[in-house]
Amino acid sequence: MIKHIKKAAILLLAVSTFGCSESFLETYPSDSVSTAEALSSPKNMMAALNGVHRAMYGQSTFEDYSLAAEGYILPMMEFGASDALHSTSGNGWFRWNLRWLVHTDPNDSDMEYVWYHHYNIIGGVNNIINAAEGMTVTPELANVLGQCYAYRAWAHHRLVTLFAKSYTYGNPSSDKGVPVMTKTAAPYEGLSRGTVEDVYVQCEADIKKSIEYFAEASKPEDNSHISVNTANGIAARIALTKGDYENAAKYANAARQGYSLMSEKEYKAGFNNFEDTEIMWAGDIIPDQTTYYRAWFYYLGTNFNGSQNRGNPKFINHELYSLIDDNDYRQDMWLETAPNSIDVEFDQIGDEPSNDDPVISGDENYATRGEFWAAWGKVIEEYDMTSSFNTYPYMSVKFLNANGGTIDPDDVLYMRVSEMYLIEAEALAMQGGKDDEAIAVITELANARRKDESIAYDVNARGLSLIDEIKVQRRVELWGEGHRWVDMKRYDEALDLTNSGADETLYQKGFKQDKPSVNDAWIYKIPQAEINANPNIGEGDQN
Template structure:
């Protein structure tokens, strides 16, 4: 495959090996570490995994040759799923990092864009490093003990995570296309030069490999050292629960409903649903009881204005947030019952203080919700004091306060959450509904619904159609801003229409191409372009392979 992967792998090795024990460093300078040395023991392999953990949120130029400081791994990729799909809505022009280009659909549709290029290489970097561990740990040269099985479980799980990301972005959705013939992405099994890979495998072939890998991961984890508990950084490590969660996601995206339901139940066993106080605490730490997996962002390695919370959190002290508070789709908000405490994190009565707001209603006198300037200013100050943003931050009706910094009004980093037990309840419910198991879907929804809504009654959703509509609503509210809407819409074959049903609150002038997009089954613009650099350099790909 592309020779860049060789360098990506060794960057990970060089970075992670610097944490090795003192004796090792005394005899092996960090600029001369070979792959054999880095893979010589389970503990050295664990250092590679630690590099992958950190690489999930590092600025790309620190792990990818030719990377760019405007992309910091999952700080960018996670909120991208809601940004492209129109779930997290911009209220004013703000083009930092090219974030506005994503909303306008002028980034992932270009083969030379940073988004198309760096997501591809970041995920293949994970695959190459995972391959290095898998190939060495299974060649018979090391004793397979509990620790090595833990390392293998994580490596196989990482490989599934990366392939699932690639196949869901660079290929047509499994449920809306022809997976046996639709081109997927190249399979890569090597971990050193010449990095040979197949041409683009079919979508189904990639899914087959993911299924083999995730079952292998679970098998290794079942007889492995357990993941530590009690600290935020512990949840950066992958364990059997993460593997089951990914198995559920793979199966859901494929329409393997029973497998999705069963795996989701297994994944959530040790992660109780949050209470109201935890749910409203800001989603800023992996210590929350629902969190199955997430990145514990190390303060000394903060990405500042490249972070997840810079792109999603209305308290973050950056021009992107101050100028353009992010809001919820008003049509979703209007569905939330007053008895559901999640409604409280969307401030419908926040005054529109930005005179440059894209809806043309910014500043007192233009805001139709206030005809008294004292009340307008009092409400602005009330929310400023309550949530901790600065006097320079603008406010906007329906702005979200689901995501809150631990230290509001600063540029301090916060953790990134990748997987929660609430998602697993929703996966089980959707799978049951799709199998037309009405009681099963209701039973899966009931714990989550009653935990969030004091007046919840699941019995009123008693048909497959009503259940699916309700599940879509629940995913929209519960998982708002956590990056799922893009893949949800592909699975459900739903387009984007900010104008429909009274409007979302987005501006057509601001959103341009992203204001309306036809459903994915008839619109290939949902598929990311393969990087042109990959087409040019990979002998297994040619111009005809471009999406």
């Protein structure tokens, strides 16, 4: 059965797939309407769908988990990988994720939360899809259903990329994937794990149906709703992770139509507004829905006034930073010589230390105390931080609160058009015989990131193969946006932080890991709570 049945928006029943030995349905107040009545019209369905949009970024009420959906999960998919690194343990958030002790533990609450979050989304849209059966499809209903089928494809795809082997190097017809849910109805029993192939078949069918509905749909309200472009973007992601490069290129190209790339000024504005030029899909967080210390900017931002980022600035892998050329304005997203206010020590001359006292360890960039604190103060002032913030070499200034030094809420980014350029370029390069087309696409993106536009991007400047050059562009462009874990899995890349600047003592098991094709530790564990409760998933189904 189902473990939790919840109402979202106007009595939307959002259902997870946790199994249990007995079922129950949350009792409605006497003045409420039934689920069938609540989903009886496209208008009511859209109101219910708004509850799903809210669930994508809102603070969860699931048992004792106060985590904020994508605001928590996107950083999780960066911090155990190679590029978005922690300078210290800070207040402890994500320390165990860094050490690979969370996703490898079926009893960890994070695994239960990731599982629940996605099946909650699936259950919510299933209610709408199921209720629409037999209805006349108007443009308004087509809009609702286009979004619902896209959500279902997106959520199943996210689950299979985390909780199963990669399609590209595994055996998808026999590798265990995740349960495929297409109905939300009594008796709410948990389902068995489909194969990886089963999940991809469902994802492809759903996203195809989504795009078909959008062909006759009314326009989306804003970027917090899924559009036909977003649906094509989801389709491109699905095809890319499958190794279906022809379709990946086709869908990515369709997804980016009608969009322009950010200017340098826009790029440096902090990625905090769901209406920014490149944003295809994002959570529009309004002030009374703030997630406070569960916010994306609390984990990955520079100037959100919380203990996690005040004491633990996130920084870029030094090896990756070294690959960014000086005419690429994305280089400015990280401060190579920011003072190390975490580890620095000073030589104390006499009883009264002065600004002329030398820095003796912890920061080779500054000779004296005066130089050090002047540089620190400059960073603090420029990026709207307070005196309680630490700075650190190579620290990120990519994600900035619009109202720096506060805990005011900012929007959560799900998809940008630059990702579509990168998918298209990679997919073209992987097909063979289409290198010129791939070069044209990646050059268009890279030229948009030039400080001096008169000095054009040269795809051969780093001396890398075309596919490796595209990978570098992807790592730089999408740094911190929640892609790196899945990318490393599908590329079958080993994890090695030896020259990254990361502290091996802090990272422990997360400092080095063999490549995913020979190391099942890359696969998230199925929550033990699901195994215990779902009669169709047993101990033998554990990753």
